[in-house]
Amino acid sequence: MRKILVVTENFVQDHKIHQELQASPEKLLQEDPIILDRAIVNNFFDTPVHVAAILGHVDFVREILRRRPEFTRELNARLSSPLHLASAKGYTEVVRVLLSANSHMCLARDRNGLTPLHLAAIKGRMDVVKELVRAKPDAALVTVDRGQTILHLCVKYYQLEALKLLVQTIGDEDFTNSKDSDGNTILHLGVADKQVETVDFLLKVSATEVNARNLSGMTPMDILIRSRKDVKDEEIEESLKRSGAFGSMQNNSSVYNNRNMESPGSYLFFDQPDLTSNIPKNSWKKMFKQHDNWLEKKRSALMVVASLIATMAFQVGVNPPSGVWQDTSTPNSQGNPATDFHYAGFSILAHNNPKAYERFLIANTTGFIASLSIILLLMSGLPIRSRIFMWILMVITWIAITALALTYLASIIVLTPEREIQKQSILFVIGSTVLIWLGLMALLLIAHTIRLIIKIVRKLIKSLSPKRRIPGQGFTSRGSV
Incomplete structure (x- = not known):
């Protein structure tokens, strides 16, 4: 019981410090020089920088980091740094200040294994994504649960603009065609979730491998064929065909039940395929094969x-x-008209x-x-x-x-x-x-x-x-x- 009372007292004191810091930060720092040290000692949740970062108080963040730059490394109970919070909220100026103090925090992971760049991309904070990639390009290569890259997260959370920015900025073929633990590329996920604009963009990127196979041996065209019926199927199918995509001709009947795929298309229902009809159809198409693009x-x-x-x-x-x-013909020497x-x-x-x-x-x-x-x-x-x-x-x-x-x-x-x-x-x-x-x-x-x-x-x-x-x-x- 006594322990609970101590924790409650510390929490109330910590909360009061946060309120005072938000009310008049410069004045409070001058009146109480050790207030920041007490905030760290009594820290059970967020530090003052966490609070300032989540509220977008850039001047306060700048003043604290000028005095104590080590605050950038402090984590709260959810293992989130101030950079995580500012990135998720989209406060670009706060992110710049935090990066100037410690750019290595771009690689820090929270309790869910996400970096500040992951959170910014998931939330669609485009300006923040640009700042983080510029400060630490390697942060884009950090993978999360089940081997998903930041590109997989962009497709999963429908952030097409962030996907475009990352693909065009990094510009690496291996990065664009990166696979998760199930072997799915972002094109697999885009096709599975019927994201027409995402598929069209990826097919226009020269580095995209349109016939990549996942661990089940399925290409993006296979994913489309075996997925649930949708009004967007025909448009996606046309786009894939124009880019030279094709379905698998191997006997993969033992792996068609691909419902363990953790992606926007993980809820897919696959039909039982008739492999015998695939061979003559593909042979006929190959006879007149000519890419529409x-x-x-x-x-x-x-x-x-x-x-x-x-x-x-x-x-x-x-x-x-x-x-x-x-x-121009003229009369001859005798004055006769030209013949x-x-x-x-x-x-x-x-x-x-x-x-x-x-x-x-x-x-x-x-x-x-x-x-x-x-x-x-x-x-x-x-x-x-x-x-x-x-x-x-x-x-x-x-x-x-x-x-x-x-x-x-x-x-x-x-x-x-x-x-x-x-x-x-x-x-x-x-x-x-x-x-x-x-x-x-x-x-x-x-x-x-x-x-x-x-x-x-x-x-x-x-x-x-x-x-x-x-x-x-x-x-x-x-x-x-």
Whole structure:
């Protein structure tokens, strides 16, 4: 009983000190120089720096640490340092003061094993995260329970901005693809919890390994296939496919019950897969495998090609084959009018062979307009990953390239002497080239058009067909793998 009374008396005295320090800190420190020592001796809960840090009193924190910098190392009953509290509350100025006194406290863990950086990221305190990473980059590598990194915590607590900041700041491939004790990367967790924006961001990061396997041998695509049905599944699936993600083809039937995964997706229900249907489907996809994000990766290159075609078409347009007249025809020495009347600067080809010039002009203008259209579409801000948009852009690109080839063909025919054109060998080469080119373009156009039509039809069938539900379960079946 006496021990309880002593503890209660000390707690009341400690609480009074805290109240006095908050009321007039500078005056109190001058009147009682040993008040800080008594606060440490009677410390059962928070020190004055803890109280000032959690309330955001930066001037008070600065004054105490000027006198006693060792207060930065003091821990309360929850093993939290003042830096833990200031980071969780988002007091950036207090964090700066504490870091200037002792930056090593970035690595201190509280009772839950969390560092100040973990708390700041979980709470979404972006400015504090920047300060802590700048002061101690190694703090981002500290793992917590079940081997989770700070990136895993960002996904778990839906802190996308903090995730972006950490991935872009650290910029390390191993860090981005770090795994927890179950072998799950942050992409696994994002897919499991249907976080569309998180998945899209990670897939845009070049360092992300889209087909990483966890300890159960499951890739992010496997996680999606075997997870609960959700309206976001189709969007996530499209994003994964565009990045080259695929499902596992190994027989992992003994590990499909992956419900021990401690993550936002730990509540997943997995359907029983039908592995026999996976092999032919993947084989068919591999036959026509073409990443849908090729356009995004080659966007700059396509812009350069379109600009080059436009430059060539413009140059050939103002300076056509055979050139232009250098003078205007004038009467001869006898005063008779010129028999071959022309003006300086006009096309010689248009004068001598109007039909050939017309064909040349049509092909060149088509290529010029098509290349300008490509540049306009790439700079328009339209959804570049849309299949319709990509199909339109590819068709325009083929038109531009074909028009360039036809312009070259028309120019060569005009510049080649008539006696050479009459030779069968020249006609055979030109005719064969044109037929092969047109056949190739037609084949590619038909193939991609069929792919687009099939995709649209599948979406219509999927939207119109009734959903199957597993008897006795409250979720929709995803069918076979």
